[in-house]
Amino acid sequence: VDCTPGNLGKANLEKYKKAGVKAIYQGGEDHELTGLSFNSFANYDDSFGANYTRVVSCNTTGLTRTLSTIDPICDIKKVRAVMVRRGADPNEVKKGPINSIVPNPPKVPSHHGPDVKTVMGDIDVTTMALLVPTTLMHQHNLMVEINNDVGIDEIIDAFEKRSRVMLVDASEGLGSTAELMEFAKELGRNRNDFYEIPVWRESINIVDNELFYMQAVHQESDVVPENVDAIRALLEMESDNEKSIAKTNKAMGIL
Structure with missing residues (x-):
C-alpha cells in the first residue's frame, strides 16, 4: 500500500514490478499511473485480481460514497458540487498561520469531478473548490439534478441504510466540523478517525427535481477502509x- 508523497508513484511502480508485488496507490497519484481507480461501493469489481490500482482521494471517496448511494433511487442527471477544503493537514506546521480563502484551483472544473468519473463511469459531475483556514475536515455542498420523482424521506432512508455514511443533526450539537471531530473522540476512535461521511440531515432538500445536501469529509481517515x-x-x-x-x-x- 503506497502512501508515499505524491508524484513518487512512477518510480516506485518500476520497483514493484521488478519485485513482482502488487501495489495500491493513493489519490495523490494520477489515474493514468495504473489505469485503474478504486472505490469499494462504485467499482470494486474493476480491480479484482488486478496488479495495480489507485484508491481515489479523500474528497472523491466522499463524493462517490453518497452519490453511489442515491443514484439507484434518483437516477442522477447532473451533479454540481462546491468543495470547501481544509487549508492544511493538522501536522503541516510548515504552512504556518492562514488568513485567507483561496480558490484551489481558481478555475472550473476542479480535478475532483474528473476523478469521480474514474470510478463512476459517465456521471455528469462538475466541481469547484476553495481552501479555507482550518485543518479539521473538508466540507461539500452538493446540487444534484435527478430524473426520478423521489421524496426527502427516501433519500434519508437510503443514507441511513448505507454503511460508511452517517446522517448527523446540527440540532443535536453536530453543526460544524469541529463538533464532528469532538464526536469522533466520544466514539473512542483511534486517532479520532471519522471513517464515515457525515451528511447533515437538515441540509437534505429537493426543489424542482434538484436534490441538495451538505456533507463533511475527514481527510485523514475516510480512505483507510477503502484501502483494506x-x-x-x-x-x-x-x-x-x-x-x-x-x-x-x-x-x-x-458504522
Whole structure:
C-alpha cells in the first residue's frame, strides 16, 4: 500500500514490478499511473485480481460514497458540487498561520469531478473548490439534478441504510466540523478517525427535481477502509464487495 508523497508513484511502480508485488496507490497519484481507480461501493469489481490500482482521494471517496448511494433511487442527471477544503493537514506546521480563502484551483472544473468519473463511469459531475483556514475536515455542498420523482424521506432512508455514511443533526450539537471531530473522540476512535461521511440531515432538500445536501469529509481517515477493501480485491480474497465492506466495517468499528 503506497502512501508515499505524491508524484513518487512512477518510480516506485518500476520497483514493484521488478519485485513482482502488487501495489495500491493513493489519490495523490494520477489515474493514468495504473489505469485503474478504486472505490469499494462504485467499482470494486474493476480491480479484482488486478496488479495495480489507485484508491481515489479523500474528497472523491466522499463524493462517490453518497452519490453511489442515491443514484439507484434518483437516477442522477447532473451533479454540481462546491468543495470547501481544509487549508492544511493538522501536522503541516510548515504552512504556518492562514488568513485567507483561496480558490484551489481558481478555475472550473476542479480535478475532483474528473476523478469521480474514474470510478463512476459517465456521471455528469462538475466541481469547484476553495481552501479555507482550518485543518479539521473538508466540507461539500452538493446540487444534484435527478430524473426520478423521489421524496426527502427516501433519500434519508437510503443514507441511513448505507454503511460508511452517517446522517448527523446540527440540532443535536453536530453543526460544524469541529463538533464532528469532538464526536469522533466520544466514539473512542483511534486517532479520532471519522471513517464515515457525515451528511447533515437538515441540509437534505429537493426543489424542482434538484436534490441538495451538505456533507463533511475527514481527510485523514475516510480512505483507510477503502484501502483494506482494495487489498482484498487485488489479492482475490473476496469477490463480493458488500461482503468485503462488511468485514472491514466489523474489524474497524465502522458504522
